[in-house]
Structures are given as C-alpha cells and as structure tokens.
Amino acid sequence: MKVSLLRPFPKNSVCSSVPPLGMGYIATALLRAEIEVELLDLGNKYLQSKDFEARLEQSRPDLVGIQVYSREMEQNQQMIDRARNVLGHDVPIVAGGPHPSTMPLETFEHLRGIDYVIAGEGERAMPLLARHVAGDGAVDLADVPGLVWRENGGFRQNTPDFPENIDAYGFPAWDVMRIDGYQTEVFGGGFTQRMPAMTMLTSRGCPYKCTFCCAKSLCGSKLRLRDPKLVLEEMTILHQRYGINEIKIIDDNVNADRQHILAIAEEFKRSALDVSVSFACGLHLHTLDDEMLDALKQMGGYELMVAIESGSQRVLDMMKKKVRLDQVPQKIEMIKRHGFRAISFFIIGFPGETRQEIEQTVKLALSLPLDRAHFNCFSPLPGSQIYDDLKAAGRLGEFDIRNIHFETINYSFVEGLSAQQLDRIRQRALLRFYLRPRTFFGLWRTFRNWSSVKFLLRKAMEYFRIVK
Numbered sequence: 001m002k003v004s005l006l007r008p009f010p011k012n013s014v015c016s017s018v019p020p021l022g023m024g025y026i027a028t029a030l031l032r033a034e035i036e037v038e039l040l041d042l043g044n045k046y047l048q049s050k051d052f053e054a055r056l057e058q059s060r061p062d063l064v065g066i067q068v069y070s071r072e073m074e075q076n077q078q079m080i081d082r083a084r085n086v087l088g089h090d091v092p093i094v095a096g097g098p099h100p101s102t103m104p105l106e107t108f109e110h111l112r113g114i115d116y117v118i119a120g121e122g123e124r125a126m127p128l129l130a131r132h133v134a135g136d137g138a139v140d141l142a143d144v145p146g147l148v149w150r151e152n153g154g155f156r157q158n159t160p161d162f163p164e165n166i167d168a169y170g171f172p173a174w175d176v177m178r179i180d181g182y183q184t185e186v187f188g189g190g191f192t193q194r195m196p197a198m199t200m201l202t203s204r205g206c207p208y209k210c211t212f213c214c215a216k217s218l219c220g221s222k223l224r225l226r227d228p229k230l231v232l233e234e235m236t237i238l239h240q241r242y243g244i245n246e247i248k249i250i251d252d253n254v255n256a257d258r259q260h261i262l263a264i265a266e267e268f269k270r271s272a273l274d275v276s277v278s279f280a281c282g283l284h285l286h287t288l289d290d291e292m293l294d295a296l297k298q299m300g301g302y303e304l305m306v307a308i309e310s311g312s313q314r315v316l317d318m319m320k321k322k323v324r325l326d327q328v329p330q331k332i333e334m335i336k337r338h339g340f341r342a343i344s345f346f347i348i349g350f351p352g353e354t355r356q357e358i359e360q361t362v363k364l365a366l367s368l369p370l371d372r373a374h375f376n377c378f379s380p381l382p383g384s385q386i387y388d389d390l391k392a393a394g395r396l397g398e399f400d401i402r403n404i405h406f407e408t409i410n411y412s413f414v415e416g417l418s419a420q421q422l423d424r425i426r427q428r429a430l431l432r433f434y435l436r437p438r439t440f441f442g443l444w445r446t447f448r449n450w451s452s453v454k455f456l457l458r459k460a461m462e463y464f465r466i467v468k
Contacts, residue, residue, distance in 0.1 A: 001134045002036040003126070004061035006083065008075035009042040009049065018043075019179045021199045021250070022097070023067055024172025026122050033127035037176060042079075044181035052079075056086045063133045065126060066114075067097040070382070070404040073110055080113045089113075092133055096122045102217045102383030103401070104148045105155055110401070117148040120160025121204075121219065123169050162220035166204050167227050171234050174198075174242060191372070193302055194245035194276045198238050202231050202264060206252035208284070209320050212347065214383030215252045223253075225260045232267040239275050246276040247300075255283045255292060265295035276300050282307030282345050285323055285331045293338040303341035303371075306331070311364035312357035315350055320385075325364075332368045341371040348429070349378040349422045351386060351395075351413040358414075358422075362429045371442060375429045377409040377422070 005023050023039055030037040038059055042049055064083055068076050080093060094116040100107045104119040118125045125145045132139040141149055145161030179198060203226060204219040215221075238244035255261055277300040285306050296304070310316050313325050335342045346361050365373045380387040380396065381404065390396050395413065403410040409423040417425075434440060 001063075001130055002038070002059060002061045003030055003063045003065060003130055004056065004059055005037065005039045006064060006066040006079055007039070007041040007043065008066075008072055008079045010072070010075075019177055019182050019199060020067060021172055021201065022122075023065075024174065024177045025169055026065070026096075026126050027173035027176040028170050029123040029127050030130065031173060031176075032170070033130070035127060035130050037173070039176050039178070041177075041181075044178055045183075046178050046181040053082060053086050056083060061087070061091060063130050064091060064093045065118075065122075066093060066095050068095045068099040068107065068111070069097060070099045070103075070401045073099070073402045077111055080111060084113050092116060094118055094126075094129060096126075098214070098218055099382070099401070100148075101146075101160070102214050102381065104146075104157060106382075108148075108150070108155070115149070118144075119146040119148060119157075120217070121162060122146070124161050124163065160217075160220075162205065162222065162224070164222075164224060166224045167230055171237070174238075179242060179244075191303075192246055192248075193278070196242075196244055197246035197248055197278075198242070198244045199248045199250050199280075200231075200234060200238070201251055202226050202249060202254060203251045203256070203260065207256060208253065208322065209385075211318070211320050211385040211389075212350070212378065212381065214381040214387075217383035219252065223256050225257060228260065228263040228267045231264050232271055232273070235268075235275060236271065236273055239273060244275065246278060248278045248280040250281050252281065253284055254279055254281065255287050255296075258287060258292065261292060262295050265298040268299045273300070276302055278302065279304050281305060285328065288331055288334070290334065290338070293335065293340070297338055297340070301340065303343060304335055305343045305345065306335070307345045308364070309345060309347050310350065310353070310357070311346075311360035311362070312353060315353045315357055315361075318352055319347075319350065328364070329368065332370065336369050342369065343372040343374070344368070344370050345374050345376055347378050348375050348426045349409060349412060349414050349417075351378070351390060353414060355414075355417060355425075358425060362425075362432065365429070365433055366436075370433075371439070373433050375426050375433075377426065378413065379404045380413070 005027065007020055020041060027037045027039060040047055040052065040055055066076060066079060092115040093113060095107055095111060095114045096118040100117040101119045104117045107117050108114065125147060128139050128144045129147065132141060141147060142158065144158060146158055148155055148157045204224045205222050206215045207221060207223050235247055279301060283304055283306050308323060308328055309319060309321055316323050332342055346365055348358060380390050399411055409419050409426060412419040412422050414422060
C-alpha cells in the first residue's frame, strides 16, 4: 500500500512556500501503520512542476491525498486533473486541510475528481482510509473520523476527530517532507533571524471564540497540550540532526495555558539548546505579563506577534475578542522592555465597523512602538461565526471562496465603503506605518540577505497591485 500526498505551488509569492507541517504529521501516521508514503510538494525545490507526472507515474500510489486551501482552489484542481491523467479514475483521491474541514460537502462541488473528504485532523483518519482502500475488511468507511463520501445519491459524513493525547501523534516525518528543500531565507516573510528555520506546534485547539476565526473547525475548541519534554526533544532533533537554527511556533494560541509555557521554558533552560524562537502567530495580550515574557525569552524568543485586531472597543466586542484597548499600550511597552520585536495583526473591513473606526485602528498602530504591523483584509472564513452570520443575512451573494485572502480586499462588508476604497485605506495605512524613518530603517536592519529584500519588494508590489 502506498499513499502520495500532494500540495500545489502557492498562488502567489506573498504566500512563500513553507514546510507543510500538517502533512508531515499525516506522513508519520501512515508510516507507523506500515504504509509507504511520499510527499509531492510543488513548493519544494526538489520537485519541479514539469516532473510531477513522471514522479507520480513512477510511484503509482494506491491512494492520493491533497491539501486544500480555499484561495488555491484553481491550483488544487489543476493538480487533481494532472493526477487523474496519470492514474486514471481507479485510484481514489481524498481532499483534506482547511477548506474541506470548513466546507466538507461543498468541497465535492468545488473540486472535480475527488472521492473523499476528511474534515478536521487526519492523523487517525488517513491510515484507516488507506487500510479500507487496500481491502482491509476490518475497517469500514463509517470508522474513519471526519470522512465524507458519496453514498446512495447523497453524502455520508462522520464526526471529526480531535484526540486529547496529541503526544501520540509523534513528530512530523521531516525526511518525507525534505525540509531542506524550502526557501528558509524568505521563511516568515523574510524576517527570520537565524536560518534555516522550521515550524512547530506545542499545542492544538483554541478555547477562545473570536467570531472571525475558523480554528475550531480545524483543530477543535478544546486546548490540547504537548508534553513539554517532547517539545524540547523535537526542538533538539531539529537543531542537531537537521541543522535548524530557528523554530517558528505556530500554535493557534501559544500562551492560552500559562503553566504549559512556563514548563516548556524550564525544559529549555535546562537543555542549553542554542536556537532562536519566533512566536509567529497571535499571542493573546491579556495573559501576557513579566513572568510569561521572561519564560518566552528563556525559550530563545526574540519576536512576538500579538493580535490586537482593532482600535475600536466596540468592534473588538463584536469580534468577541478579549482585548481591552486601555491595556494595549502598557502591554506593548512591556513586550519591548523585555527585548522582543513586537508585531501586531489588525483587521481592516470587519462587518459593522465604520470608516472612523478603521482610522482609529490605523492611529492605534501608529501610536504603538511596533516593529511591524499587518493590516489584514477581512475575509469571511467558512467555519467562522461571522461567515455563518453573513450567510444567514444574505450578504454572501457574490462572495467567492477562491478570493479568501488576507493581502487583498475583494469584497466590502462595510456600509458606505467599496472594496476599492477599503483597499486604498489599507494601502495608505501600510505606507503611513512603514515609511516612517524609525520603522523603515529598523526593518532594513532585520534583513539577513538579498533574497529577503527581493522577496519583500515583490510582496510590496503585490500589495499595491503593481504586479499580479
């Protein structure tokens, strides 16, 4: 039995190709089940697009899995079509990832040629599905967590699986991923301090209920923690065996459990491991204090991303974001005092906000000692509460899930402002923030090589529609 895991090239260079951590975990699950697995990722330098068919013909898998993001639907369809041209229709194809997890039934409409969908985590589901495809009579399709399939002219859908013990997943299959085939010089948007870098999880799930977020559909709403000793062991293996010098923690909310962070920091302190750590997703501000920042520093931390999102308390409350604006300046000053680079996420165009409130968000970003600011475009993510609310209100009539993108505004859900007007507001916000001398030259000093500079220039041109 052999499984091929497929991943198309990213839609544009704003989304630099990074190692597919989730597929690495699924590869480990398959290997543990004594199932041969390969990863064909067009974002990896070891696989050129022109060689894809030849590689698939050579491997002749019995089951194909493909990772699907909403904004890369066309790329996924092209990859599926190419796989079908090689393998015919006897080899089943299963779609997994964010889009199938949030729109499992609709995925069959969005992608031609797929046989199954797996919603939620696939570590238990993929080996079971592979056994079923191989003819193991002990495994019925009804036994596969999160599986959706056609039956009797309709669909059957199993409940997704979010096991409590995520330590049982083991470590990602780095050799299958071929992690040295990714562009670490532009990993993290070109701001990596020490190269090469690799992503990592210390937990799964998020207990918060932000209305714009769909994390609960991907990893569940219950926080599940890894053993701090295993977290440290994974970091050590990455550094010593694979030469990784920076770890990018991409938990949904790494500081959701205070004692967990303190325990990881204690393990790190005892190990004397020499790596840099970037907390590359939005930490929650209200749980940050001196003790926790000391712990993050002990872990080799040098930059923190926090999710402020809005300069309007009314909008934050609509988002169900547990952030108090009166605490934000003090928290950012505290982060800087501990020697971290401070980066923040902001959302432009949230439904119900006003032009004045958008300006309040920009003014807040300009008033804080931030090193970088991301003015993300609002997109109604399937699986989020705001998506369901907008759909129920009949406001998604022309919305196309292929245009889900944080870097460009394609639709406006703000009364009195068109998508083009929102995009101009966002572009001006970026210019106002980054063209200040202190911010501009501070940013310039973080670049490590010309590859990073070229990547950021390309990214800027895409932001401002100079290139597509």
